[in-house]
Amino acid sequence: AQSVSQHNHHVILSEAASLELGCNYSYGGTVNLFWYVQYPGQHLQLLLKYFSGDPLVKGIKGFEAEFIKSKFSFNLRKPSVQWSDTAEYFCAVFRHTGGFKTIFGAGTRLFVKA
Amino acid sequence: DVKVTQSSRYLVKRTGEKVFLECVQDMDHENMFWYRQDPGLGLRLIYFSYDVKMKEKGDIPEGYSVSREKKERFSLILESASTNQTSMYLCASSGPQGQPQHFGDGTRLSIL
Numbered sequence: 001a002q003s004v005s006q007h008n009h010h011v012i013l014s015e016a017a018s019l020e021l022g023c024n025y026s027y028g029g030t031v032n033l034f035w036y037v038q039y040p041g042q043h044l045q046l047l048l049k050y051f052s053g054d055p056l057v058k059g060i061k062g063f064e065a066e067f068i069k070s071k072f073s074f075n076l077r078k079p080s081v082q083w084s085d086t087a088e089y090f091c092a093v094f095r096h097t098g099g100f101k102t103i104f105g106a107g108t109r110l111f112v113k114a
Numbered sequence: 115d116v117k118v119t120q121s122s123r124y125l126v127k128r129t130g131e132k133v134f135l136e137c138v139q140d141m142d143h144e145n146m147f148w149y150r151q152d153p154g155l156g157l158r159l160i161y162f163s164y165d166v167k168m169k170e171k172g173d174i175p176e177g178y179s180v181s182r183e184k185k186e187r188f189s190l191i192l193e194s195a196s197t198n199q200t201s202m203y204l205c206a207s208s209g210p211q212g213q214p215q216h217f218g219d220g221t222r223l224s225i226l
Contacts, residue, residue: 009154032212043118044204044217051212090156094212101172102215104149104157 004093006105013081014113021076021108023091032094033074034102035065039087047089050074061085083114116141120205120218127225133192135221137205146188147215148172148180151202160203163188164211195225 007022035047048059055067065076074091091105121136145164149157159172161180169180181189192199202222206215
C-alpha cells in the first residue's frame with residue numbers, strides 16, 4: 001500500500017545533540033513534501049516544505065530537510081537541538097496524481113533533555 | 115496570519131448522540147479538511163471539501179458526514195456517536211491543492 005513511513009516513533013536526545021528524523025514514502029509520481037511540528041498543547045504548524053528546485057530546504061528554528069528522489073526520502077535534520085524542540089513531528093506527502101491527497105506519517109515524538 | 119478556529123477544545127458526549135464539530139477559517143481558502151489524530155496512527159483524513167457544497171471522502175469516512183454551506187465553515191457530523199470515535203479531531207484549510215495546510219487547535223472528543 002502507498003504510505004508515508006517515519007522510522008522512529010519516539011526519540012530522546014540531550015540538548016546540543018544532533019537530530020535526524022527519517023521519512024520515506026512510496027509514491028512514484030510528483031510530490032510535494034512537508035514537515036509539520038506540534039508543540040505540547042499547540043496546533044500543528046508548518047516547519048518546512050519542498051515543492052521543487054534545491055533538494056536541501058531550510059525551515060524555521062534551524063531545521064532543514066533533504067529530498068533524495070532516488071531513495072524516496074525526506075529526512076529532517078537539526079545540528080543542535082534545544083529543550084524547546086520537544087514536540088511531535090509529522091512528515092506529509094501530497095500526491096499530484098491519484099486523488100490529490102496529503103498523506104501524513106504516524107509522527108515522531110521527540111523529547112529533549114535539558 | 116491564517117486562523118482556523120474549532121468550536122470546542124474538549125467535548126464529552128454519550129453513545130448514540132448526534133455530534134457536531136464546527137470549524138471556521140478566515141483566509142478565504144477553498145480547501146478544508148477534517149482529520150482524526152490517534153497515537154501511533156498520525157493524522158487520518160475523514161473528509162475534505164474543495165468548494166462550497168462539495169465534499170470528498172477521505173480514508174476513514176464511515177460513521178461521519180460533513181457539511182459546507184459557506185466557504186469559511188466546514189462541519190463534521192457524527193451521525194450516531196460510538197466509543198471508537200473517541201479521538202482528537204483536527205480541522206485544516208489550505209489554498210490551492212498541494213499548498214501547506216493550516217490547522218486548528220483540535221477538539222478532543224470523548225464518547226462515553
